[in-house]
Amino acid sequence: MKTKVIIRGLVLKVASRCNLNCEYCYMYNLGDKTYKSQPKVMSQEVVIHLLMRVKTYLTESGSKTFAFIFHGGEPLLVGYDFYQNFVRKANELLPASIQIIYTIQTNGVLLSDEWCKVLGSLGIRIGISLDGLSEEANRFRLDHHGRSSLSATLQGIANAQTSKHLKYLPGILSVINPNINPDDLYKKYKSLKIRHINFLLPDGTHDNLPTGFELEQTIFADWLIKLFDNWFEDQDRDKPQITFFNQILNKILGGEGDFEYLGGGKNINLIIETNGDIEPQDSLKACGNGFTKTNMNISNHALEDSFKHPLIKFCIDSQETLCGQCQNCSVVEVCNGGFITHRYDAKNGFNNPSIYCKDLERLIHYISIRVEYLLIYSSNKNIKGNEFF
Ligand code: SF4
Ligand code: SF4
Structure with a gap:
């Protein structure tokens, strides 16, 4: 019997531009230039279309939870109103019985106390991208003038951690930089009281390897093993959850679960571009210009229609x-x-x-x-x- 495909949520490209210009960014710097033809921000018309599609999907699929992940580019480049309108409309249109989980993935540079207040009041959880606590660790995360983003991001994290409006502490998303010391990084993240960290391998393909990467070496494994030892041996009950390790342990112990870093699974997140285009996994943009284009848009396609597209079908399988x-x-x-x-x-x-x-x-x-x-x-x-x- 074929396993049913479940759409866990939508990654919404609410802004197609960014205030940073990270060297490894698959949105802008790994070969895809289609962002240039996207509207800079998602319109209210697209929001209504996508919520109507989600409503139909939830009614027909029987799903009990659904996630909206606000993404970009930099999602804080759209104003407070966007999020207030989005959540208000979602409350009006989506079945009240469904648990909706909202998350925003930001570079944190603009994350002021006022933003924390707005996001907190709407129940939106915050993920912040940061590659470590030194300039060296963040050397790929520069703005369009080549200036470091580190101090602004750290201020954003501090704002989120001290905000009385947020129910959940922010999580951190870090692209691994094997040149920094993992023992030191673990201690520093702990001292910052970070509770959730997701470490990512720098994106690339066999045609377009990450900067300085060599196929025959295991520098990322060596680095991750040192980090794992720190984490695994840490007896502190409040130690951070590290998604990469939790998922590997889960799978070693025979658990189920879809983790895209370990081959994904049948259950997927779809990407909605600022113009409403439906696309697969956004990092596939690293495979070439226009690679993720499906010619499907939420204005004329149901979410499940996208399962028929060869690339989305391939991702599912x-x-x-x-x-x-x-x-x-x-x-x-x-x-x-x-x-x-x-x-x-x-x-x-x-x-x-x-x-x-x-x-x-x-x-x-x-x-x-x-x-x-x-x-x-x-x-x-x-x-x-x-x-x-
Ligand atoms: S902050 Fe994110 S979206 Fe912006 S350039 Fe960096 S990696 Fe890309
Ligand atoms: S399953 Fe993973 S480790 Fe094994 S050959 Fe494939 S990529 Fe390599």
Whole structure:
């Protein structure tokens, strides 16, 4: 029987421009230039169209939760009104029985106390992009004049952490910079009282490798292993949750779950561009100019219509289309070929292992061995495995 595909939520490109110009940004700097033909911000007309489509989807699918992730570009470039109108309209149009989760992913530069007040009053959770606490760690996160974004982002984080209007502390999204010390980074993030961190591998494809990256090395695994050791051995109950590690552990222990960094799954987030275009996973923009274009728009297509588009269909089925090397790999049940974008080249399409294959294999093996050792130790000491995580 075919597994039903569930749309978990929509990533809304509410602004197609950004006040930063990060070197590794797949929106602007990895080959796709289609943002130039997008409206700079999402209009209210597009908002109404997409909410009507979500209403129909929720009524027909029986889903109990749905997520809106406000994204860009930089989503704080649209005014307060956008979010106030959006949530008001969503409350009017969407079934009250559905739990709607709102999140905004911002670079934090504009995150003032007033913004925290507005977002908090609307129940919008905040994720902030930051690659560490030093200029070196953030050297790829510069503005359009080549100036550092670090101090403005740190001020944004401080505003969010001290705001009395926010129900949830902000999470952090960090692109890994293997030149910085992971032991030091872990301590610094903890001292900032960060509770949720998602570490990402820099985006790239086999045709367009990340700056300074070499396929045969495992510098990212080496870095992540040091970070893992810090985290795994930290007995503090308030230690940060690190999504990457939680998901690997979950999969090693036989858990379910769709994590796009580990091959994704049947359940997806769709992208809605500022003009209402429906697109797959936005980092696929790194595969070439116009790569994510589907010629589908929420003004004339239902959300599920997009499942018929070859690229979106491929994303949904990505775990079933692994290359021979992945199919025969000892860690495939955890890795699933890695993140779909990292599998691509123009010659073979997605019929490749991840550019981070060696890193993923080494990291997953390492974590598996640590978990195995711990489970043997805990069974001898009559300790439950989950007391350690
Ligand atoms: S802040 Fe985000 S959207 Fe803006 S340039 Fe940097 S990575 Fe791209
Ligand atoms: S470790 Fe490499 S070969 Fe194994 S599943 Fe992941 S990408 Fe494929």
